[in-house]
Amino acid sequence: MNSNVRAYAAASAATPLGPFRLIRRGARKDDVEIEILYCGVCHSDLHTARNDWGWTTYPIVPGHEIIGRVASVGADVTGFKVGDHVGVGCMVDSCGHCEACDEGHEQHCPESTYTYGGVDRQDGQRTQGGYSEKIVVNQKFVLRVPDGLDLKGAAPLLCAGITTWAPLKNYGVGPGSKVAVVGLGGLGHMAIKLAKALGAEVTLFTRSAGKEADARRLGADHIVLSTDAAQMAAVAVRFHLIVDTVPYLHDTNPYIPTLRFKGTLVLVGYLGPLEPALNSMPMVIGGKAVAGSLIGGIPATQEMLDFCGKHNITSDIEVINMQDINDAYERMLKSDVKYRFVIDMASLKQEA
Ligand SMILES: [Zn+2]
Numbered sequence: 001m002n003s004n005v006r007a008y009a010a011a012s013a014a015t016p017l018g019p020f021r022l023i024r025r026g027a028r029k030d031d032v033e034i035e036i037l038y039c040g041v042c043h044s045d046l047h048t049a050r051n052d053w054g055w056t057t058y059p060i061v062p063g064h065e066i067i068g069r070v071a072s073v074g075a076d077v078t079g080f081k082v083g084d085h086v087g088v089g090c091m092v093d094s095c096g097h098c099e100a101c102d103e104g105h106e107q108h109c110p111e112s113t114y115t116y117g118g119v120d121r122q123d124g125q126r127t128q129g130g131y132s133e134k135i136v137v138n139q140k141f142v143l144r145v146p147d148g149l150d151l152k153g154a155a156p157l158l159c160a161g162i163t164t165w166a167p168l169k170n171y172g173v174g175p176g177s178k179v180a181v182v183g184l185g186g187l188g189h190m191a192i193k194l195a196k197a198l199g200a201e202v203t204l205f206t207r208s209a210g211k212e213a214d215a216r217r218l219g220a221d222h223i224v225l226s227t228d229a230a231q232m233a234a235v236a237v238r239f240h241l242i243v244d245t246v247p248y249l250h251d252t253n254p255y256i257p258t259l260r261f262k263g264t265l266v267l268v269g270y271l272g273p274l275e276p277a278l279n280s281m282p283m284v285i286g287g288k289a290v291a292g293s294l295i296g297g298i299p300a301t302q303e304m305l306d307f308c309g310k311h312n313i314t315s316d317i318e319v320i321n322m323q324d325i326n327d328a329y330e331r332m333l334k335s336d337v338k339y340r341f342v343i344d345m346a347s348l349k350q351e352a
């Protein structure tokens, strides 16, 4: 049976988010109905709410770092029961039979359905995200949250965590790896924690000297000021992998000489042309690569959550009420958060 739930939505690119009523479908036979407890606030939420990428349909309920409790399950659901703590990330469905799906990289399925702003493959309804009391998701896209992991701090693992975990795993990071992270925000702080826990030696590239103490607390072994030519020269031909988390236009050229041969700089935060243009010279001469990586598949997301459970890794967060979301967006634009806002969904109960 459908249910009418409280949510927060943007009605247009120019209006702040406000209270909204949302119809959630009743659970189909392979669905899990989830009472949402916490939802992380990702830059994609803000970009989508404001139509920065030009593809938003309104009204839109953002949110794809969802942690909740199973409220009910459909008849064919096997892996989950009422009361389980679960997560939902950036996707809620995919075709299930293409090459990407077969390999567990559902994020690259041509028909993958995003958690918000997508179109449900069965009923054609717009998908709406986690800034709401409840969500109903096919069991294949529901993740198990390991026992003991702080639920609030686990929410950002569903996007920021998997986005940085995927390149670390895909490029074989482990003991002996030298990994650098560009940018210390929601993604960057997770990249440092995860790379360190995988056994890598971790360096943070930063433009501001003030971040050193925090970077070390998070696990960075070294901090390099990217504006200091001498410090950059000192790390020439050093890194196996650079995870570039900067979400806005920036110059990637200074980082390429710090890669070893066969080393790769992976962009995870920025979508768009690079300026100044990428100089191929150090890449060709040095046998280095620049690549991109998009979130991660469902098997990798579960693997990351299980790893975080074992190593007790969560995001550094600031908990807010749903009603604070518009202020939170403004603070995010100023990088004024350490390092992720997480909405306590109990605050939605104040709404009519
Ligand atoms: Zn996200």
Ligand SMILES: [Zn+2]
Pocket: 094, 095, 096, 097, 098, 099, 100, 101, 102, 109, 110, 111, 112
């Ligand atoms: Zn597919």
